[in-house]
Amino acid sequence: MDKAEILEALAAKRGDDVRWQGGRTFGMVYDAGPEAHDVLEAVATMFLHDNALNTAAFPSLGRIQSEVVGITADLLHGPDAAGFLTSGGTESILMAVKAARQRGRDERGITEPEMVLPVSAHAAFHKAAHYFGIEVRKVPVRSDWRADVDAATALVNPNTVLVVGSAPQYPQGVIDPIPELAALAASVDANFHTDACMGGFVLPFMEMLGEPVAPWDFRVEGVTTISADIHKLGYAPKGASVLLHRTKALRRYQTFVFDDWLGGFYASPNMQGTRAALPMACAWAILHHLGTDGYQRLTRLTLDTRDRMVEGVRAIPELDVVGEPEAQIVAIAAAEGEAGALLDVFALGDALQARGWFHDRQKPPDALHATVSAGNAPVIENYLADLAVCVDEIRHQRLDDRSTSYATLE
Ligand SMILES: Cc1ncc(COP(=O)(O)O)c(C=O)c1O
Known part of the structure; x- marks a missing residue:
């Protein structure tokens, strides 16, 4: 294969990969900018x-x-x-x-x-x-x-x-x-x-x-x-x-x-x-390249973005943040009502993914995991808007698939 064919074939394989470049992936790739x-x-x-x-x-x-x-x-x-x-x-x-x-x-x-x-x-x-x-x-x-x-x-x-x-x-x-x-x-x-x-x-x-x-x-x-x-x-x-x-x-x-x-x-x-x-x-x-100043700037952006995520998640009655995050990690779970979890966070994860947002799933307890970084800062308000829409969308859904996704298996 020549270079053009190789690049085309590999680009085609990447079609289903998460699109971290737009800041829509909470983990795995951490983007310090162009x-x-x-x-x-x-x-x-x-x-x-x-x-x-x-x-x-x-x-x-x-x-x-x-x-x-x-x-x-x-x-x-x-x-x-x-x-x-x-x-x-x-x-x-x-x-x-x-x-x-x-x-x-x-x-x-x-x-x-x-x-x-x-x-x-x-x-x-x-x-x-x-x-x-x-x-x-x-x-x-x-x-x-x-x-x-x-x-x-x-x-x-x-x-x-x-x-x-x-x-x-x-x-x-x-x-x-x-x-x-x-x-x-x-x-x-x-x-x-x-x-x-x-x-x-x-x-x-x-x-x-x-x-x-x-x-x-x-x-x-x-x-x-x-x-x-x-x-x-x-x-x-x-x-x-x-x-x-x-x-x-x-x-x-x-x-x-x-x-x-x-x-x-x-x-x-x-x-x-x-x-x-x-x-x-x-x-x-x-x-x-970043130096102490650059890392301080990116850390400030990360913490402000984390704070917006925590605040936005806690403003949705059906959701909760697990524990009190101390750095860049946030775990999002369903709030508990009298009859148990108010919604299925894994269904929420799927709905978010359909809109291009990616969280790893984890348990116990069932939660969506976010490693927030500076690359997420520009789109955090869009995320929170989509989060509210997705909560409405999956309110009555329960998935049978309870598997978590932190794995490479074949
Ligand atoms: C706290 C902690 N330790 C270790 C690791 C493993 O790191 P790696 O995936 O680079 O092997 C991770 C990965 O997320 C982590 O969060």
């Missing part, structure tokens, strides 16, 4: 073919990685923090869990490792437990959706290698009681991970804007690792997250080193071997 696209597309072309597998061959990528990690460590108040870029939140979490298991094994001789995990923590932690053979001790959430510290206290034991909290957690967008959870981990010399995949490039700028932010970063004693995704509200294209360790000494548990191969000495900090250069270079580019 000027940022222009920069990122030029950088993507420049680094399209390079490989960060061996930074001796591509020293530029080694420098790019350490500069991005350094910027992130400064933002997260980790003066001695050290880390690596990964391909995304899941890979950062996998490596944080692997590092905790390794530290528990090396320093405390733990052979049956356990992880204390709020039920709100991202599914990637269960994936890590499955991959690395770790027992999960599940912590319930309180009525405000934050992890229940008392319940966590009862679950920590000498086999605990990791305690987890999120800032904010994905389902309802609240920040767990990080200082209390981190102290629990420290009490048995275990790692504590703050999952700031969502908040890592939002909360620091909220603080600069004078917004209230619960403690979550390296200023909290006992926090040993933090994940922060540049490909979410850092506005980089996909494939870029940072995993930071409080110190270089703790970071060594992340890296796999092997010196008994006919191919020579092998060392790798990631799940991946060959690593795409494009996301790394784009992450560097967006951080430098």
Whole structure:
């Protein structure tokens, strides 16, 4: 096929994809606007073919990685923090869990490792437990959706290698009681991970804007690792997250080193071997293009848009916002009447989708999930107008399909 045929065929395949370009998608793609696209597309072309597998061959990528990690460590108040870029939140979490298991094994001789995990923590932690053979001790959430510290206290034991909290957690967008959870981990010399995949490039700028932010970063004693995704509200294209360790000494548990191969000495900090250069270079580019001022501006837009969404949703009697969102995430559920939910939010999600708006579905409780970002700002009033129309339209509908959509299955 020639170039024209290829472009035509691929464009045709995209017909049913969500249209994030118009700000109508609440998640998955985060849009910093046309000027940022222009920069990122030029950088993507420049680094399209390079490989960060061996930074001796591509020293530029080694420098790019350490500069991005350094910027992130400064933002997260980790003066001695050290880390690596990964391909995304899941890979950062996998490596944080692997590092905790390794530290528990090396320093405390733990052979049956356990992880204390709020039920709100991202599914990637269960994936890590499955991959690395770790027992999960599940912590319930309180009525405000934050992890229940008392319940966590009862679950920590000498086999605990990791305690987890999120800032904010994905389902309802609240920040767990990080200082209390981190102290629990420290009490048995275990790692504590703050999952700031969502908040890592939002909360620091909220603080600069004078917004209230619960403690979550390296200023909290006992926090040993933090994940922060540049490909979410850092506005980089996909494939870029940072995993930071409080110190270089703790970071060594992340890296796999092997010196008994006919191919020579092998060392790798990631799940991946060959690593795409494009996301790394784009992450560097967006951080430098937006700068602190740019991120503050986008964070202000995001928070104002979130506030309009929360206000608009709560103005509709049949709807409610779940919990009190602390950053950019909003979960929309049906209000409860005497006979249960006043409408079917999944039917509402379908009606919105028919008008070009996209929410992920989640449960329990049945809710539509929104990760609000600056790209949604120009169309939030149109969204609220369509939301009211859709509520009227589906008032009496109940769908049989209760499945949620955060998955790739074939
Ligand atoms: C809190 C949190 N952690 C981790 C992840 C996983 O990130 P990724 O999808 O980049 O692997 C997400 C994704 O939404 C998230 O919200």
